């Protein structure tokens with residue numbers, strides 16, 4: 081019954097839920113660690129939590145469909161106009177709305193091999209042709225992606241940093257790429273992990289918007305801001321693009337609790353700083369652990385890291401589950417030798433590394 085593009089879809093595979101594994105192993109959920117969904121291991125910001133609790137008092141009213149307070153806070157933070165912002169139920173929602181607004185079944189959509197799984201998904205759902213450009217050193221080959229643009233191309237997705245590889249391009253590389261993309265082709269610069277980037281050479285897509293009217297920058301509150309459950313993301317673009325996106329998105333796509341928490345967390349600079357510090361230390365701890373075990377990994381700019389555990393990684397994934405440790409297999413991304421592990425708290429990283437060493441030892 082479903083239309084052609086939808087029939088061909090394979091569903092997005094989320095990380096295995098903690099409760100499910102606890103039941104399977106007969107353990108208490110508190111004994112399981114989940115490093116599978118690139119969540120923030122710190123737990124929520126106190127400011128976000130108390131704003132969310134207060135907002136529950138209004139649960140019988142519809143949310144502010146325009147998200148005024150959150151848009152105002154974002155506009156101030158980034159020095160943009162509120163009319164440039166589109167809010168989404170997670171940035172996945174924004175990615176999907178962008179595809180629905182600008183792509184039809186005759187179009188092509190360009191993205192990279194090993195890029196975030198939602199790009200092919202939203203492309204296929206429309207019945208458009210996804211063009212997966214071979215990666216270079218696990219990262220986007222931006223030159224090859226620009227070469228892949230044809231008259232049919234409506235949209236290019238660039239994840240910077242990319243999930244699941246953690247690869248990142250510098251500001252110069254992104255600008256050189258944007259210079260090559262014709263103005264009628266939209267470029268989505270997905271910066272879900274940008275808050276973890278350190279150093280001036282990394283791009284802040286928002287600063288490029290004036291120069292490239294065909295650019296849409298997408299960001300999220302799910303990662304460094306620690307609000308994954310509440311589903312809040314946004315895009316910043318030209319007002320003309322935002323106007324179209326805002327016509328198509330669901331009128332109340334971000335709920336009252338999420339709006340309140342996101343607005344409050346933007347005031348919690350200390351939480352963001354802590355998120356960055358914990359992440360940087362965790363990445364280093366994991367990398368050192370992999371070095372000790374002689375495993376290669378893809379250096380990551382995100383809050384996760386893809387480590388090569390050998391073929392098939394599925395066996396090691398299962399062995400880790402038996403130790404109560406949930407990570408993410410990435411065979412679906414075409415990376416059957418890797419597992420992706422999200423950065424946890426120091427003791428979680430340690431437990432994962434211990435379990436990995438045991439799993440590898442028993443795999444021989």
Ligand code: PMP
Nearest residue numbers: 170171172196243272300302313
């Ligand atoms: N983009 C990338 C690159 C991601 O990794 C993710 C989360 N896995 C998202 C977008 C979507 O995040 P959310 O919908 O939670 O905002």
